[in-house]
Amino acid sequence: MANLFQINGDTFEEFITEEQIQIRIKELAVKLNSDFKEHVPIFIGVLNGSFIFLADLIRNITIDCEIDFFKLSSYGDAKISSGQVRLLKELNCQVEGRDIIIVEDIVDSGLSLTYIKKLIEKENPRSLSFVSLLVKKGLPKIDFPVNYVGFEIPPDFVIGYGLDYAQKVRNLRSIYRLAPPNTAA
Numbered sequence: 001m002a003n004l005f006q007i008n009g010d011t012f013e014e015f016i017t018e019e020q021i022q023i024r025i026k027e028l029a030v031k032l033n034s035d036f037k038e039h040v041p042i043f044i045g046v047l048n049g050s051f052i053f054l055a056d057l058i059r060n061i062t063i064d065c066e067i068d069f070f071k072l073s074s075y076g077d078a079k080i081s082s083g084q085v086r087l088l089k090e091l092n093c094q095v096e097g098r099d100i101i102i103v104e105d106i107v108d109s110g111l112s113l114t115y116i117k118k119l120i121e122k123e124n125p126r127s128l129s130f131v132s133l134l135v136k137k138g139l140p141k142i143d144f145p146v147n148y149v150g151f152e153i154p155p156d157f158v159i160g161y162g163l164d165y166a167q168k169v170r171n172l173r174s175i176y177r178l179a180p181p182n183t184a185a
């Protein structure tokens with residue numbers, strides 16, 4: 001039986017296990033280590049959701065690199081995007097001439113990435129790439145590629161491994177998705 005988790009009357013089922021996540025992260029890191037070996041990229045985590053993914057990814061990166069963070073807000077405490085992105089914390093690094101790798105937990109509508117792309121491109125980086133652990137299939141309205149994708153998933157609401165439900169459950173070690181309404185917990 002599926003591993004279930006309940007919060008606020010919603011039932012979630014285990015969807016991507018801790019082990020599957022770690023295997024995929026190692027694969028992504030191998031690719032990044034090779035693609036950026038000639039440079040010293042800056043990995044930029046998008047807070048809050050990406051903090052666990054970035055921490056695990058970066059420990060598999062073996063080339064010289066730097067780390068910084070953006071903090072964006074678009075969801076508030078809802079399960080559906082408010083459609084508005086706000087910048088809550090700016091970068092502290094010089095972007096000009098550098099190889100920038102944006103690290104996201106999940107791409108849903110794509111609004112956050114579009115917002116970040118505009119912001120970074122104004123600063124003239126040498127290159128700009130996007131890594132996302134999850135991308136919701138068919139949803140992102142973006143006209144540029146997410147260069148490194150962990151898993152393509154159906155457009156369900158997911159939690160755990162950094163992803164929150166009203167700011168909670170980011171500490172779950174696996175990724176869970178909303179279960180069908182009559183799933184018994």
Ligand code: IMP
Nearest residue numbers: 049107108109110111112157158163164
């Ligand atoms: P966007 O809609 O692509 O702009 O996604 C913005 C942000 O919303 C992501 O970086 C996540 O932090 C959050 N988000 C999107 N989908 C989910 C989800 O299914 N669960 C939890 N957070 C999500």
Ligand code: MG
Nearest residue numbers: 046049105106
């Ligand atoms: Mg995020």
